[in-house]
Amino acid sequence: MSEWKTLKEQTIEAGGNNFIEINVKQPPEGETKLIGISKGWYTDDGQKRYKANILFSREKRDELVKVLQEIDTNL
Numbered sequence: 645m646s647e648w649k650t651l652k653e654q655t656i657e658a659g660g661n662n663f664i665e666i667n668v669k670q671p672p673e674g675e676t677k678l679i680g681i682s683k684g685w686y687t688d689d690g691q692k693r694y695k696a697n698i699l700f701s702r703e704k705r706d707e708l709v710k711v712l713q714e715i716d717t718n719l
């Protein structure tokens with residue numbers, strides 16, 4: 645079984661021992677690259693554990709950024 649490749653990764657500390665991870669992944673078979681957003685926490689020994697994640701096409705990136713910017717300014 646082939647594994648997904650993580651091409652790029654960035655972690656945002658979310659307070660306490662929580663984090664949000666943004667990454668670009670490539671499936672085992674295919675040229676398509678996907679953007680992932682994961683949330684998780686650090687164990688006592690500093691290892692990452694994941695609660696949930698979502699993947700979406702890179703074409704949706706601009707739409708997601710736009711929504712995030714609009715939701716913040718429309719409060």
